[in-house]
Amino acid sequence: MRVRFQNQPLTVAIQGLRLNSASTAAAPETLTLTAPSDRVFGGRTTLHYTLHTPGQHTLRIRDAQGQVVRTFQSSTEMGPHELPWNAEDQNGRSLPSGVYTAEMLGQHQRLVLVRPD
16 A cells, blocks of 8 residues: 655654564474374274484374383485384283374374274
Protein backbone atom coordinates (compact mmCIF):
# COMPACT_ATOMS: atom_id res chain seq x y z
CA MET A 1 0.00 0.00 0.00
CA ARG A 2 1.38 3.36 -1.02
CA VAL A 3 0.75 6.34 1.18
CA ARG A 4 1.39 9.97 0.37
CA PHE A 5 1.13 12.95 2.62
CA GLN A 6 0.87 16.33 0.94
CA ASN A 7 1.90 14.63 -2.28
CA GLN A 8 5.19 13.35 -0.75
CA PRO A 9 6.12 9.74 0.17
CA LEU A 10 5.45 9.04 3.82
CA THR A 11 7.77 6.98 6.06
CA VAL A 12 6.28 5.29 9.10
CA ALA A 13 8.55 4.37 12.02
CA ILE A 14 7.44 2.01 14.78
CA GLN A 15 9.45 2.38 17.95
CA GLY A 16 10.48 -0.80 19.69
CA LEU A 17 9.90 -3.02 16.64
CA ARG A 18 12.81 -5.36 16.03
CA LEU A 19 13.02 -7.66 13.06
CA ASN A 20 15.02 -10.85 13.27
CA SER A 21 17.65 -10.50 10.57
CA ALA A 22 19.25 -13.91 11.29
CA SER A 23 18.41 -16.83 9.07
CA THR A 24 15.46 -18.79 10.44
CA ALA A 25 15.82 -21.80 8.17
CA ALA A 26 15.65 -25.00 10.16
CA ALA A 27 18.55 -27.39 10.01
CA PRO A 28 17.82 -30.42 7.87
CA GLU A 29 16.78 -33.62 9.63
CA THR A 30 19.59 -36.10 10.22
CA LEU A 31 17.29 -39.00 9.44
CA THR A 32 13.69 -39.94 8.82
CA LEU A 33 12.15 -42.89 10.66
CA THR A 34 9.45 -44.12 8.29
CA ALA A 35 6.57 -46.56 8.66
CA PRO A 36 7.48 -50.17 9.42
CA SER A 37 6.50 -53.00 7.10
CA ASP A 38 3.73 -53.91 9.58
CA ARG A 39 2.60 -51.77 12.52
CA VAL A 40 0.52 -54.65 13.85
CA PHE A 41 2.45 -57.91 13.65
CA GLY A 42 2.59 -61.36 15.14
CA GLY A 43 6.31 -61.92 15.50
CA ARG A 44 8.32 -60.05 12.85
CA THR A 45 8.36 -56.62 11.27
CA THR A 46 10.89 -54.50 9.41
CA LEU A 47 11.74 -51.00 10.59
CA HIS A 48 12.64 -48.46 7.89
CA TYR A 49 14.69 -45.28 8.09
CA THR A 50 16.59 -42.97 5.76
CA LEU A 51 19.86 -41.30 6.78
CA HIS A 52 20.18 -37.82 5.27
CA THR A 53 23.65 -37.23 6.73
CA PRO A 54 26.29 -39.86 7.49
CA GLY A 55 26.61 -41.04 11.08
CA GLN A 56 25.57 -43.85 13.38
CA HIS A 57 22.55 -43.63 15.68
CA THR A 58 20.73 -45.91 18.09
CA LEU A 59 17.23 -47.16 17.38
CA ARG A 60 15.46 -48.10 20.62
CA ILE A 61 12.41 -50.30 21.05
CA ARG A 62 10.46 -49.36 24.18
CA ASP A 63 7.56 -51.17 25.83
CA ALA A 64 4.35 -49.44 26.96
CA GLN A 65 6.03 -48.46 30.26
CA GLY A 66 8.87 -46.74 28.40
CA GLN A 67 11.51 -49.35 29.24
CA VAL A 68 14.05 -50.04 26.50
CA VAL A 69 13.70 -53.71 25.53
CA ARG A 70 15.91 -53.76 22.42
CA THR A 71 18.45 -51.52 20.71
CA PHE A 72 19.88 -51.52 17.22
CA GLN A 73 22.71 -49.49 15.70
CA SER A 74 21.93 -47.75 12.43
CA SER A 75 23.99 -47.92 9.31
CA THR A 76 26.50 -45.10 8.89
CA GLU A 77 25.88 -44.53 5.18
CA MET A 78 23.37 -42.07 3.76
CA GLY A 79 20.26 -43.48 2.11
CA PRO A 80 17.33 -45.79 2.91
CA HIS A 81 17.85 -48.69 5.31
CA GLU A 82 15.92 -51.56 6.90
CA LEU A 83 16.18 -53.25 10.30
CA PRO A 84 14.29 -56.53 10.75
CA TRP A 85 12.95 -57.10 14.28
CA ASN A 86 11.68 -60.49 15.40
CA ALA A 87 9.90 -59.19 18.55
CA GLU A 88 12.66 -60.39 20.86
CA ASP A 89 14.36 -58.44 23.61
CA GLN A 90 18.09 -57.75 23.86
CA ASN A 91 18.67 -61.25 25.32
CA GLY A 92 16.78 -63.12 22.59
CA ARG A 93 13.62 -63.73 24.65
CA SER A 94 10.24 -63.40 22.95
CA LEU A 95 8.39 -60.30 24.10
CA PRO A 96 4.72 -60.50 25.13
CA SER A 97 1.86 -58.99 23.15
CA GLY A 98 1.57 -55.27 23.67
CA VAL A 99 2.27 -51.81 22.35
CA TYR A 100 5.87 -50.92 21.62
CA THR A 101 7.54 -47.82 20.24
CA ALA A 102 10.50 -47.62 17.88
CA GLU A 103 12.44 -44.39 18.56
CA MET A 104 15.42 -42.86 16.81
CA LEU A 105 16.64 -39.27 17.29
CA GLY A 106 13.30 -38.17 18.72
CA GLN A 107 11.20 -39.70 15.95
CA HIS A 108 8.73 -42.44 16.89
CA GLN A 109 6.76 -45.27 15.29
CA ARG A 110 4.11 -47.20 17.21
CA LEU A 111 4.20 -50.98 16.93
CA VAL A 112 1.58 -53.45 18.16
CA LEU A 113 2.73 -57.00 18.83
CA VAL A 114 -0.10 -59.54 18.82
CA ARG A 115 1.02 -63.04 19.73
CA PRO A 116 -1.34 -65.89 18.81
CA ASP A 117 -2.96 -67.53 21.84
